[in-house]
Amino acid sequence: MSRELSEMYQSLAADADARDLGVPDLLRQQADRRARLRAAGSTVAVALVVVGVVIGTQVVGPPPVTVPSPAGTPTPPPVSPSPSVTGGSPSPPVSPTTPGRSPGTTATSPGVTGSPQPRTPTSIPDRAFFRLAAANQIGIAPEFRDLDVLPGLCGATFPSEAAIVQRRARNVVYKLPQNPGEGYVPDGTYTHSITIYRAGRADDLLDELRQAVRDCPQQERSGGSAPVLGRQRLLADSGYGDESVLFEMRSPGQDINGDPTGVQDVRLIRAIRVGDVVTILWEQGWENTSSQRAQVDADSARAAAAVKVWLG
Amino acid sequence: MRDAQSFDDFYRSTARRMVRYGYAVTGDHNEAQDLVQEAYARAWRQWGRLSAHPAPEAWLRLVVSRLATDRWRRLRGLRGALRLAGAPPPVAPPNEDSVLLVQALRQVPATHRRVLALHYLYDMPVEEIAREVDAPVGTVKSWLSRGRARLAALLPDLAVVELEATDVA
Numbered sequence: 144m145s146r147e148l149s150e151m152y153q154s155l156a157a158d159a160d161a162r163d164l165g166v167p168d169l170l171r172q173q174a175d176r177r178a179r180l181r182a183a184g185s186t187v188a189v190a191l192v193v194v195g196v197v198i199g200t201q202v203v204g205p206p207p208v209t210v211p212s213p214a215g216t217p218t219p220p221p222v223s224p225s226p227s228v229t230g231g232s233p234s235p236p237v238s239p240t241t242p243g244r245s246p247g248t249t250a251t252s253p254g255v256t257g258s259p260q261p262r263t264p265t266s267i268p269d270r271a272f273f274r275l276a277a278a279n280q281i282g283i284a285p286e287f288r289d290l291d292v293l294p295g296l297c298g299a300t301f302p303s304e305a306a307i308v309q310r311r312a313r314n315v316v317y318k319l320p321q322n323p324g325e326g327y328v329p330d331g332t333y334t335h336s337i338t339i340y341r342a343g344r345a346d347d348l349l350d351e352l353r354q355a356v357r358d359c360p361q362q363e364r365s366g367g368s369a370p371v372l373g374r375q376r377l378l379a380d381s382g383y384g385d386e387s388v389l390f391e392m393r394s395p396g397q398d399i400n401g402d403p404t405g406v407q408d409v410r411l412i413r414a415i416r417v418g419d420v421v422t423i424l425w426e427q428g429w430e431n432t433s434s435q436r437a438q439v440d441a442d443s444a445r446a447a448a449a450v451k452v453w454l455g
Numbered sequence: 456m457r458d459a460q461s462f463d464d465f466y467r468s469t470a471r472r473m474v475r476y477g478y479a480v481t482g483d484h485n486e487a488q489d490l491v492q493e494a495y496a497r498a499w500r501q502w503g504r505l506s507a508h509p510a511p512e513a514w515l516r517l518v519v520s521r522l523a524t525d526r527w528r529r530l531r532g533l534r535g536a537l538r539l540a541g542a543p544p545p546v547a548p549p550n551e552d553s554v555l556l557v558q559a560l561r562q563v564p565a566t567h568r569r570v571l572a573l574h575y576l577y578d579m580p581v582e583e584i585a586r587e588v589d590a591p592v593g594t595v596k597s598w599l600s601r602g603r604a605r606l607a608a609l610l611p612d613l614a615v616v617e618l619e620a621t622d623v624a
Binding site: 146147148149150151152154155156157158159160162164165167168170171173174175177178269270274277452 | 459462463466467470471473474475477478479484485487488489491492493495496497499500550551552553554555556557571572575576603606610612613
């Protein structure tokens with residue numbers, strides 16, 4: 144059977160239409176959250192540079208002198224919006240006219256609608272799992288594996304496991320935005336899971352998890368040369384999915400030889416419920432790095448958003 | 456000051472077309488969703504100025520194209536590694552023609568994919584495509600013609616490519 148190219152593109156368009164992009168307010172929230180994180184990261188980086196310069200000056204330089212700031216620092220002129228993918232670039236030489244449209248495509252055809260209720264799915268596709276932001280990617284593809292999705296909590300069991308419809312888990316390696324990427328040492332790893340529960344049972348897991356953390360304020364775990372005492376506590380949490388649970392695990396840090404490093408090793412674990420689905424991010428660091436709250440928050444938002452988009 | 460309502464209206468009226476475009480230039484649903492969301496996030500960050508742009512949708516397409524090209528380069532090495540390790544099991548395609556076209560488009564240069572998408576999905580005349588991709592009209596005609604020829608070679612059932620090529624000659 145022969146085909147026309149235009150017909151094949153129409154098929155492609157119809158196929159693409161089946162994919163929901165999400166609601167705009169969610170996208171705006173994510174964009175703003177990311178912008179705030181970037182701003183915070185830049186501030187910290189600048190502060191570190193300033194501190195480094197000051198210390199360096201005190202160590203090797205002449206006695207510091209106070210230099211007044213130049214008056215009347217010019218403000219950069221406003222620039223027109225230009226898409227920057229790998230840096231600044233000129234504005235697109237586009238026509239001011241509205242582009243033509245294919246037959247059947249109208250300007251009022253919304254790709255998205257309001258905020259529909261999440262449906263209860265029966266299987267978990269790859270697209271339900273969030274993608275790391277470009278600044279966090281280190282060139283190592285996530286790997287789906289059969290993993291423990293939560294750390295041990297004094298041997299607690301979760302009766303809600305009996306209501307699981309499907310679960311998938313993967314290992315995600317990431318870097319912090321300010322650090323170099325491919326070829327360099329990562330900053331952390333997640334065990335990231337998504338679990339579908341039978342209708343109305345997903346919130347049981349969150350209740351059970353809260354109780355398990357409360358009932359297990361401390362526990363011993365195996366260390367490099369001797370057991371170490373870890374402490375667990377719930378942290379206040381909101382703004383992720385329909386509800387979420389965030390807790391931390393702290394223990395004395397050990398180096399690769401099992402000797403104490405003198406600093407606390409902090410792990411953050413967040414479970415987020417969206418309808419009958421629970422996604423869990425368990426940050427496990429990389430060679431004794433501790434979890435960074437801002438990074439875990441950002442990835443939690445992406446994880447929840449991906450589940451929402453998937454559920455429609 | 457950014458006006459959320461006007462951004463949401465813009466998003467709702469363009470998102471479907473943009474996902475189609477993203478899918479046509481990336482050849483991957485998830486990549487397309489990711490790139491288009493990223494492009495809209497960037498648009499929102501600049502919405503105070505971009506809302507006054509004469510053609511914000513064209514601006515968005517340019518961001519998607521550049522992100523797609525960038526990712527295509529970065530993913531090439533990964534794809535090679537995946538081929539050695541064995542490809543993941545394919546997801547059942549909902550539409551055979553679409554899947555065939557996407558598979559063929561993956562073997563077409565990025566510039567050709569872009570102009571083909573603008574022509575077939577946006578029904579743009581060659582002159583307008585040339586303005587958007589910042590290339591001479593003759594170059595765009597050549598890209599369209601070569602893109603179609605390549606697709607015809609990859610899609611043996613494709614009909615009357617020669618006749619279609621004349622509509623932009």
